[in-house]
Amino acid sequence: xxxxxxxxxxxxxxxxxxxxxxxxxxxxxxxxxxxxxxxxxxxxxxxxxxxxxxxxxxxxxxxxxxxxxxxxxxxxxxxxxxxxxxxxxxxxxxxxxxxxxxxxxxxxxxxxxxxxxxxxxxxxxxxxxxxxxxxxxxxxxxxxxxxxxxxxxxxxxxxxxxxxxxxxxxxxxxxxxxxxxxxxxxxxxxxxxxxxxxxxxxxxxxxxxxxxxxxxxxxxxxxxxxxxxxxxxxxx
Amino acid sequence: xxxxxxxxxxxxxxxxxxxxxxxxxxxxxxxxxxxxxxxxxxxxxxxxxxxxxxxxxxxxxxxxxxxxxxxxxxxxxxxxxxxxxxxxxxxxxxxxxxxxxxxxxxxxxxxxxxxxxxxxxxxxxxxxxxxxxxxxxxxxxxxxxxxxxxxxxxxxxxxxxxxxxxxxxxxxxxxxxxxxxxxxxxxxxxxxxxxxxxxxxxxxxxxxxxx
Numbered sequence: 001x002x003x004x005x006x007x008x009x010x011x012x013x014x015x016x017x018x019x020x021x022x023x024x025x026x027x028x029x030x031x032x033x034x035x036x037x038x039x040x041x042x043x044x045x046x047x048x049x050x051x052x053x054x055x056x057x058x059x060x061x062x063x064x065x066x067x068x069x070x071x072x073x074x075x076x077x078x079x080x081x082x083x084x085x086x087x088x089x090x091x092x093x094x095x096x097x098x099x100x101x102x103x104x105x106x107x108x109x110x111x112x113x114x115x116x117x118x119x120x121x122x123x124x125x126x127x128x129x130x131x132x133x134x135x136x137x138x139x140x141x142x143x144x145x146x147x148x149x150x151x152x153x154x155x156x157x158x159x160x161x162x163x164x165x166x167x168x169x170x171x172x173x174x175x176x177x178x179x180x181x182x183x184x185x186x187x188x189x190x191x192x193x194x195x196x197x198x199x200x201x202x203x204x205x206x207x208x209x210x211x212x213x214x215x216x217x218x219x220x221x222x223x224x225x226x227x228x229x230x231x232x233x234x235x236x
Numbered sequence: 237x238x239x240x241x242x243x244x245x246x247x248x249x250x251x252x253x254x255x256x257x258x259x260x261x262x263x264x265x266x267x268x269x270x271x272x273x274x275x276x277x278x279x280x281x282x283x284x285x286x287x288x289x290x291x292x293x294x295x296x297x298x299x300x301x302x303x304x305x306x307x308x309x310x311x312x313x314x315x316x317x318x319x320x321x322x323x324x325x326x327x328x329x330x331x332x333x334x335x336x337x338x339x340x341x342x343x344x345x346x347x348x349x350x351x352x353x354x355x356x357x358x359x360x361x362x363x364x365x366x367x368x369x370x371x372x373x374x375x376x377x378x379x380x381x382x383x384x385x386x387x388x389x390x391x392x393x394x395x396x397x398x399x400x401x402x403x404x405x406x407x408x409x410x411x412x413x414x415x416x417x418x419x420x421x422x423x424x425x426x427x428x429x430x431x432x433x434x435x436x437x438x439x440x441x442x443x444x445x446x447x
Contacts (some may be wrong), residue, residue: 002327075244097315125256127243127245128256129247129252130246130252130256131247132246133247133248133249133252134249156378191248205244205245210245210255214255214258214259217256218262218263218266219261219263220263221259221267222263222266222271225263225264225266225271226271226275229267229272229275229278230276233277234276
């Protein structure tokens with residue numbers, strides 16, 4: 001009874017976190033507002049702080065990235081494992097972010113974001129034991145950096161939609177990437193803190209864990225639906 | 237640090253399938269009921285219409301594009317004028333069978349206009365050229381000229397947002413063999429060109445000022 005009450009409290013606080021993240025509108029989650037586009041269009045030359053800020057904000061307001069990181073962290077308990085998976089994920093998304101912008105890869109942002117939504121769904125199913133139950137446990141040391149590559153494509157696509165000037169592109173890109181990592185670190189600290197509290201106080205692998213991951217799964221389905229609808233209905 | 241209760245979840249397949257199906261159904265329901273009407277102006281379940289969510293997307297000019305919908309304010313006061321422009325029979329060079337009448341508009345200022353030719357039945361016998369150019373250029377080279385509408389016809393109704401600061405208006409030409417009158421009504425954020433200056437060399441005056 002005691003444990004269940006704490007579990008519910010943990011679940012409630014998580015729902016609040018997810019809802020707060022969701023308050024930033026769907027439309028602005030992955031696009032940049034016109035004001036930012038104007039900034040980038042006017043910026044030429046090395047301008048690290050604004051680019052780092054845009055990167056950090058993109059991460060902190062992009063709840064598909066946040067949901068995925070949260071799902072990755074959910075059943076990772078040791079500091080070593082946290083560092084391993086976060087590093088693998090960061091390597092993945094940094095690689096495609098830098099390469100994608102540098103090589104001017106043009107992808108449909110909504111298709112990329114649909115794959116990012118799929119990564120959320122995948123990890124939620126993995127957390128629920130959905131693969132194990134059917135006799136297969138995917139190796140997250142490969143899966144997570146692979147999804148990192150896809151998340152990086154999303155970052156690259158959104159940065160390119162701002163049409164950054166060629167002058168000073170590489171250092172600005174690195175600053176943006178630095179901001180992304182910084183934002184991710186902030187999000188990580190908050191999530192690890194919340195998860196540590198929850199794990200410490202209650203039967204972690206109980207109904208609340210099932211409910212939370214089912215919620216993440218549902219959110220992934222909604223994000224997927226949103227991006228598919230955007231692909232179908234919006235002319236880009 | 238290992239935690240005794242921190243075991244991976246191991247649910248029976250039956251439960252997993254139920255959870256997965258539930259998540260899929262709820263997710264699909266949210267997408268169809270809320271996301272589609274609110275974001276994309278599609279309402280497969282009718283919930284958007286019922287709840288008012290559809291209003292969020294129904295009025296947007298173009299989904300997916302950021303459109304700054306804002307009012308335009310002008311420093312120039314609003315005014316309306318009516319002019320009766322008499323034109324002699326075509327070819328009557330002793331009298332005036334063609335003229336230009338323009339008003340001054342600042343860049344992005346709006347002008348609404350309507351004119352009709354009175355005393356003529358054949359639309360082929362009246363020619364007009366609606367255009368604009370910079371005011372009193374210092375040199376004739378590099379003069380910015382914009383043509384808005386060149387046509388024969390007995391009437392014209394429309395509006396113009398000036399593409400640049402300048403004088404904008406009509407060259408009117410009577411090609412018929414009898415005199416006509418053009419009734420011109422204009423409203424908007426413009427200034428009249430004083431008689432005799434470029435744009436109003438004919439020295440026209442409004443019928444009665446109705447500001």
